[in-house]
Amino acid sequence: MNKIVFQCPFCTDQMEQLQAITPKIVVDGDALVQFDERGQFYFLCTSISNLQQHYTENGWLIVYSYPFNKELTIGIGLHEDTFFAGYYHNLEDNEKVQIWNDIIDFAFRSEFHRIFYPLENYFKGFLKLDGNLCLYLYDYVPVSHGSKATIEQKKVTNLLFRMKEGMAVSLTAKLFSLAMSRIYAITNKKDYSILIPIPAATSVRNQQRFFTFCHMLSERSGIKNGFNAIRITTDREELKGTRNADKISNLEFYPSYFKNRQVILIDDVLNTGEGFLQLSEKLRELGAKSVIGLFLVKTLQDKH
Structure with missing residues (x-):
């Protein structure tokens, strides 16, 4: 994977923690992954990417993924660390970063629902x-x-x-x-x-x-x-x-x-x-x- 860019909206300590949990990421193809403090992550990656395999091998759970188009795969999963909210990517084009983030937001944070199970993982x-x-x-x-x-x-x-x-x-x-x-x-x-x-x-x-x-x-x-x-x-x-x-x-x-x-x-x-x-x-x-x-x-x- 090319150089990973971390974006974390809160503090430097969180950035360091985010980098610490993914020290050996080597993923083929382009990818953008959003994290939130509820233990969920959302991803958009090229269809040739081995991102899903990487996370599965490290104990994270891919809940659902599907082809977004002929070139891209989109999905959602659950991870183990809930101390940060942010995202990382290996895209060089800043406009493309924004577009991919917008796609994920539309798919999983709007009224356009594709997930058929609740994913909140705190005892209510x-x-x-x-x-x-x-x-x-x-x-x-x-x-x-x-x-x-x-x-x-x-x-x-x-x-x-x-x-x-x-x-x-x-x-x-x-x-x-x-x-x-x-x-x-x-x-x-x-x-x-x-x-x-x-x-x-x-x-x-x-x-x-x-x-x-x-x-x-x-x-x-x-x-x-x-x-x-x-x-x-x-x-x-x-x-x-x-x-x-x-x-x-x-x-x-x-x-x-x-x-x-x-x-x-x-x-x-x-x-x-x-x-x-x-x-x-x-x-x-x-x-x-x-x-x-x-x-x-x-x-x-x-x-x-």
């Missing part, structure tokens, strides 16, 4: 359930509420149902790992924590939804994978949103996985919290030191 909400910290990424408005969904709500719904189907696993694992990396209660106790999914109603759904997800999230977060800590002995009916129903009697527990550990319980949806409460109480009885709940979405209760 915090709450306590029976003294246990619970965090979630997005608010979820069910179709049954009858209100017209916004574009962002449609993106959340789309990602939620893909997660339920065991799809978009790389993206959901990345969103969770980035959000978790900003929570001191998790990062400070990472070495003696364990990831355990709140089991689905059936073994097939549980395997489909969480097996690969837990493996990928464990690799990204550095926290032990506890998928096998709980086994579904018999399938049960779906009890979503119900209260006062036993949701753990069909489960077999293996305390050696979580005894004296901080358990991080993960699920797709937080509705009433009944399943989380029953499971967290049981895990504590069996020796878990503490429990934290992490959810993709929290259902907004219908006010009507």
Whole structure:
């Protein structure tokens, strides 16, 4: 790659940090990459460029990319560093730099939407359930509420149902790992924590939804994978949103996985919290030191 030009709107320290995270960039073809402080990056590069391969090999996630025209590819991804906002490029023509920046702004920051999933990677909400910290990424408005969904709500719904189907696993694992990396209660106790999914109603759904997800999230977060800590002995009916129903009697527990550990319980949806409460109480009885709940979405209760 030709000489890289860094543009950072804030301070010299940020410029140095930006350069530090990309010390050995060697990318074919022309490229311009924008970064923002939310952990997202946007790129426009020539189709012959190996920019996407470079980022994938370094653990960043290309969420979506597509041909902008016959010569150019445009896309968006998630990176690990959220301390700066700026961009870099290897274009010699300043007018071309402005045009490429304008193209990216139009594609990803205007009403012209091409991304079908939410990419915000901070926990939106915090709450306590029976003294246990619970965090979630997005608010979820069910179709049954009858209100017209916004574009962002449609993106959340789309990602939620893909997660339920065991799809978009790389993206959901990345969103969770980035959000978790900003929570001191998790990062400070990472070495003696364990990831355990709140089991689905059936073994097939549980395997489909969480097996690969837990493996990928464990690799990204550095926290032990506890998928096998709980086994579904018999399938049960779906009890979503119900209260006062036993949701753990069909489960077999293996305390050696979580005894004296901080358990991080993960699920797709937080509705009433009944399943989380029953499971967290049981895990504590069996020796878990503490429990934290992490959810993709929290259902907004219908006010009507």
